[in-house]
Amino acid sequence: MKFVHAEYTDGILILKLNRPGKKNALTQNMYLRLALALEDANSDDQIRAVLLQGSSAVFTSGNDIADFADDGSGTEKRASERFMRAVMQLEKPLVAGVCGYAVGIGATMLLHCDYVVASVDVRIRFPFVDLGLCPEFASTLLLPLVVGRAKANEWMLIGATIQAAEALAAGLVNQVLPNDQVLDDAGSVARALAKKPAEALAQTRRLLKSAQRDIMAARVDEEREIFRTLRDTPDAQRIFRDFLSRPR
Ligand code: COA
Numbered sequence: 001m002k003f004v005h006a007e008y009t010d011g012i013l014i015l016k017l018n019r020p021g022k023k024n025a026l027t028q029n030m031y032l033r034l035a036l037a038l039e040d041a042n043s044d045d046q047i048r049a050v051l052l053q054g055s056s057a058v059f060t061s062g063n064d065i066a067d068f069a070d071d072g073s074g075t076e077k078r079a080s081e082r083f084m085r086a087v088m089q090l091e092k093p094l095v096a097g098v099c100g101y102a103v104g105i106g107a108t109m110l111l112h113c114d115y116v117v118a119s120v121d122v123r124i125r126f127p128f129v130d131l132g133l134c135p136e137f138a139s140t141l142l143l144p145l146v147v148g149r150a151k152a153n154e155w156m157l158i159g160a161t162i163q164a165a166e167a168l169a170a171g172l173v174n175q176v177l178p179n180d181q182v183l184d185d186a187g188s189v190a191r192a193l194a195k196k197p198a199e200a201l202a203q204t205r206r207l208l209k210s211a212q213r214d215i216m217a218a219r220v221d222e223e224r225e226i227f228r229t230l231r232d233t234p235d236a237q238r239i240f241r242d243f244l245s246r247p248r
Contacts, residue, residue: 004033011048011194012187013041013092016055023061023101024054031079038086048194050090051186052113053097056179062104062127068231069240080105081224084137087112088216091202093193097186098122099179107162108135110172111142114193114205117186118173124162126155132236136223138216145212146171 003019015037017024034052041047054060063080087094087109096110099119107124110116118124126143128135135143135156144152147170154160164176177185193201230236 003027003030004037006033006037008047010191011046012051012190013037013044013047013049014051014053014187014190016053017060018055020055020058022064023058024106025061025064026080026105027064028067028079031083035079035083035086038083038090042089042091047092048196048198049093049095049190051095051097051190052109053183053186054099056099056119056183058100059096059098059102059122060104060106061101062106065131065240065243068131068133068236069244070232070237084109084112088137088220091205093190093201093205095186095190095193097183098124098173099182101125103127105136108137108139111139111146112137115186115189116173117175117177117182117189118164118167119179119182120164120176121179122162122164122167122173122176124167124172125159127159129157130159130239132233132239133230134223134226136220136227138212138219138223140223141212141216141219 003017005016005018007014015034017026017030019025019030038050041050084105093114094112095115095117096113097117098110100121100123102110102122102124104127107126110124126135126139134140140156143156151170155162162172167173168176175185
C-alpha cells in the first residue's frame with residue numbers, strides 16, 4: 001500500500017497521507033515522495049494549487065518516532081528537511097484539510113499553508129519539548145507572529161493540545177467544519193484558488209510572506225542545528241525508545 005497518494009484534478013495536485021495504522025506518521029519515504037511532488041508542481045503550469053490532506057479521521061501524528069531513534073548507521077535521515085523546504089519554496093497556493101490529530105511536523109506545516117480547513121475534532125500539538133527536541137522550520141518565529149507570545153508559550157513550552165475553537169480564534173486555521181465536510185471544502189478552496197489569475201496570485205503570496213523571508217531562512221538554520229544536537233542526546237533517545245516500547 002502506498003502511504004502517499006498523489007492525484008491531479010481540475011488544476012489541483014492532491015497529496016493524501018494514507019498510513020492509517022500509524023495515524024499517518026511520516027516516514028523518510030513519505031517525506032521524499034511529498035517533496036518530489038511539490039518540487040515538480042513548481043515547474044508544472046497545469047498545477048495551479050496544491051491540497052494536502054490526511055483522511056477524515058486523522059491528518060498526521062507527525063514524524064515517525066522510529067526515525068529519530070539512533071540506528072547506529074550514522075546516516076542523517078532528514079527527508080523532512082527536503083519536504084519542508086519544498087513547502088516553503090512552493091510557488092502555488094497550499095491548502096490543508098486537517099481532521100483529528102495534527103501533531104509535530106503536522107502542526108508545524110500548518111504555519112506554512114495558505115489556507116487551513118480543520119475538523120471539529122482537530123487536535124493540534126507541538127510536542128517537541130516533551131520529546132527532548134525543539135520546534136523546527138521557523139515555527140519558533142511564525143507561531144508567536146501568528147498567535148502572540150502567550151499562546152505560543154502555552155503551545156510550545158507546555159505542549160498544550162489545541163482544539164478547534166481555540167485554533168480558529170487564534171488564527172491558526174481558517175475554518176472549522178464537521179469531519180465529513182472538511183476534505184470536500186478544502187478541495188473547493190483549492191479549486192477556487194486554482195481559477196485565480198496565476199501571476200497576480202503568485203505575486204500576492206510572495207508579498208504576504210516577504211517581511212519574514214530573510215529572518216525565516218536564518219531561523220530554519222538555527223533550529224536545525226539545535227534540533228540535531230538535541231535529538232542525539234541520551235535524554236531524547238530514551239524518550240523515543242520509551243514511546244516505541246510503551247505497553248499497548
Ligand atoms: N511515530 C511512530 N509511530 C506512531 C506515531 C509516530 N509519530 N504516532 C502514532 N504511532 C503509532 C503507534 O505507535 C501505534 O502503533 P501500534 O498500533 O503498532 O502500537 C499506532 O500508531 C496508533 O497510535 P496510538 O498511539 O495507539 O493511537 P492513539 O489514538 O491512542 O494516539 C497519538 C494518537 C497521535 C496521540 C499518539 O499516537 C501519539 O502521541 N503519537 C506520537 C505523536 C508525536 O509525538 N509526534 C511528533 C513526532 S516529532
